[in-house]
Amino acid sequence: MDLPALIEALRRVLPERERIALHEPEFGLAERQALLDCLDSGYVSSIGKYVDRFEQELAAYTGASHVVAVVNGTAALHIALKLAGVEQGDEVLMPALSFVATANAATYCGARPHFVDSEFTSLGLDAAAMDEHLRHVAVASKEGWRNRETGAPLAAIVPMHTFGHPVDLDALVALSERWHIPLVEDAAESLGSVYKGRHTGRAGRISALSFNGNKIITTGGGGAILTEDAKLAERARHITTTARVGRGWTFQHDEAGYNYRMPNLNAALGCAQLTRLPAFVEEKRALAARYREALHDVAGLKFVAEPADTCSNYWLCAVLLDEARGSTASASCELRDAVLQATNELGIMTRPAWDLLHTLPMYADCPRAALPVAEALARRLINLPSSPQLGRV
The missing domain is CATH 3.90.1150.10 (Aspartate Aminotransferase, domain 1)
Structure with missing residues (x-):
């Protein structure tokens, strides 16, 4: 060389x-004004106008039907996997070449990562190699496909758009449908990336974005869940807000939820960044x-x-x-x-x-x-x- x-x-x-x-990152007057407005309002935590606005504007940009803003991309992927049905003892198929958050999110669900190969073209999951691997390792059961060597259910496929380059989604969607294994996109790095005219994060039932400080736009810390399914979005919103049920002046919680909602302060920064x-x-x-x-x-x-x-x-x-x-x-x-x-x-x-x-x-x-x-x-x-x-x- x-x-x-x-x-x-x-x-x-x-x-x-x-x-x-x-x-x-790069910040200017618009970011400063949005943050000052948020501070002046007193609404700096998970309730405030900027959270709703950020979700709406992100939905408009990506074309997703529903967006739920959360504290970071790992939290978004954790909830996406949970809502896709990943449970304790499952295995989640994902690239070995990825940031650690992809594997950590599966671990938070009590599942184990199951690593598969990438391709040179997109740097992402190789659908043909995964199909060959599944033919060797997968065995059918009443509940679906299992790893014949471990006995664990194969619960999800998680492609990641490496460095922002869209992976071959057509091939992976076909693979997901052929094997009846849900597809959950880790789109953390690909805000602004388009695959065959459609923004990434919209091929499967649910996906995750990240707005960490080193991403193309940032909310400081932050992430988002994208989905076309209204019920999944409602469920995501509920469990990321500590599963809180408002009853007059009291708050009740109907399950063990997560304190994952994006603060209004972060969303204010995000709204200004989205314009750029x-x-x-x-x-x-x-x-x-x-x-x-x-x-x-x-x-x-x-x-x-x-x-x-x-x-x-x-x-x-x-x-x-x-x-x-x-x-x-x-x-x-x-x-x-x-x-x-x-x-x-x-x-x-x-x-x-x-x-x-x-x-x-x-x-x-x-x-x-x-x-x-x-x-x-x-x-x-x-x-x-x-x-x-x-x-x-």
């Missing part, structure tokens, strides 16, 4: 600064186009572009290094780390993909398929600085 050429290409794309962050989302998407796509052009002739790597028939928000731009000479895993990891060290020493913040979930100590014993692509991505992929403001010319 031509490291000097890579650094020169990055210098042509990026501004001259002492340090360039991987992804940082179209511009953020445009700027991030412009940055991706500049990276792609600058890196085109750099030997030994490929810019990770959006899959066909999609419009990615390019939440995090990335390059995929060629396998190191000799094609050994350790050699490729050493090459990746050399690039990371050189760029970070220059103040250009780059980072590798997450540690594969099955390599984490709490998930090391979870069931998994063969993971050749995920393992290759983990040792070869590098994320580049991707803040929207970097895309402004």
Whole structure:
């Protein structure tokens, strides 16, 4: 890999600064005014006009019929899995290449992650590989498909739109329908991404978004549940509000709920950020186009572009290094780390993909398929600085 050429290409794309962050939020007067208005109202917790407004505006942007705003993306995915029917002792099929929250959300339901492979095109779940894996590991029962090796029900499929690139939803929906296993989208990274003309997060019965500080827009901490099902939305709203039932001046609770609703203060920030989302998407796509052009002739790597028939928000731009000479895993990891060290020493913040979930100590014993692509991505992929403001010319 031509490291000097890579650094020169990055210098042509990026501004001259002492340090360039991987992804940082941007706030202006609108955000300040919304927060001050919220503070002046006195409604800063889970009740207030901004919570309702944020849900309505997010529904309008994504096209989802119902939106329930919650405290973070992990909480959103936890509730989405719970409402999809995931229970204690189940297994949830998910990519090994994902942020830890995907696996944690299943764990909160008392279920175990079941890791499957990714594809190079979208970096997300490989439907064909999962289908082959299910033919080997799944056995039919009266209650549905079970893992023949563990006996656990296979309760859900959770694709994640890696770095904002939409996964092959047509293939995964067909897989879900063929195996009668519910599809729950982890759309945490893909606000503003579109698959065949439809916003991500709308392929299954329910999905989750994130508005963490490093996402394309932020509410500080925050997430949302998207669904087309009115009953699921009503149920989500109830259990994320501590299952509270208002009776006059008293409050009763009819089950063990969760204190997961988004505070009005966070929603106020979100409303202001939503007005800037179209511009953020445009700027991030412009940055991706500049990276792609600058890196085109750099030997030994490929810019990770959006899959066909999609419009990615390019939440995090990335390059995929060629396998190191000799094609050994350790050699490729050493090459990746050399690039990371050189760029970070220059103040250009780059980072590798997450540690594969099955390599984490709490998930090391979870069931998994063969993971050749995920393992290759983990040792070869590098994320580049991707803040929207970097895309402004």
